[in-house]
Amino acid sequence: DAGVTQSPTHLIKTRGQQVTLRCSPKSGHDTVSWYQQALGQGPQFIFQYYEEEERQRGNFPDRFSGHQFPNYSSELNVNALLLGDSALYLCASSWVTGELFFGEGSRLTVL
Amino acid sequence: AQSVAQPEDQVNVAEGNPLTVKCTYSVSGNPYLFWYVQYPNRGLQFLLKYITGDNLVKGSYGFEAEFNKSQTSFHLKKPSALVSDSALYFCAVRDEAGGSYIPTFGRGTSLIVHP
Numbered sequence: 001d002a003g004v005t006q007s008p009t010h011l012i013k014t015r016g017q018q019v020t021l022r023c024s025p026k027s028g029h030d031t032v033s034w035y036q037q038a039l040g041q042g043p044q045f046i047f048q049y050y051e052e053e054e055r056q057r058g059n060f061p062d063r064f065s066g067h068q069f070p071n072y073s074s075e076l077n078v079n080a081l082l083l084g085d086s087a088l089y090l091c092a093s094s095w096v097t098g099e100l101f102f103g104e105g106s107r108l109t110v111l
Numbered sequence: 112a113q114s115v116a117q118p119e120d121q122v123n124v125a126e127g128n129p130l131t132v133k134c135t136y137s138v139s140g141n142p143y144l145f146w147y148v149q150y151p152n153r154g155l156q157f158l159l160k161y162i163t164g165d166n167l168v169k170g171s172y173g174f175e176a177e178f179n180k181s182q183t184s185f186h187l188k189k190p191s192a193l194v195s196d197s198a199l200y201f202c203a204v205r206d207e208a209g210g211s212y213i214p215t216f217g218r219g220t221s222l223i224v225h226p
Contacts, residue, residue: 004154033213042201042216043155056213090154098143098162098205100214102154 002027006091006103013081014111021076021106025093031055032074033100034066035090043090049074078108086110113138113206117217124192125225132187132200132220140208144185146176149199149219158200161185172196192224 005024013019025032031050035043045058049068068074072093078085086109092100114137124130136142143162147155159170166178176187187200199221203214 006154031212040219042218045213045215048213050212056211058213092155099145099157099160100147100155101157102147104154107152 004103023091029093134202138206143205
């Protein structure tokens, strides 16, 4: 049973560019959440998708947007990248039991 | 509002000794509590959770946690630490009454187990 998979694992962008990160949830999970984890910090909630709709959003600007597809996979898009967007971006899937299953993350570096 | 605190940035313990990683929480209703572990350059892995029932919860890799409602705590414990337990540990809480599906994570505690 494949767990949560994320791509790409690492990427480097320059300020002002746009990035798309992808996530496939664990089999049987219908809910996908995205988190940003800066170095030495805990994960910060960006948004959650359920039934292809954004169900809840954290305190992130509109530059951060997302999408969920009918197969429950999801994308995170970040526009107009800033240096401060450099972080590990984590995708987590879940079901009614509540615990989150995380992918290995996408490490974004903005130069 | 829901919040969680991990008062120790780092915990050091010798291999074979018992370990405790502390977590306290604040919620309006009943708490859903979780522990996760993160190894370097990896995602978080679920260890255990408390929803209801027995206050002592057993999880993966020999870890357990004790829910204490009066002290609003959910400390992570292991009877005998291994060097391989060295990692970053996160406590998370979700308020059953909060109307949110999203847990709040603590800042994390770095556990270092010395040989």
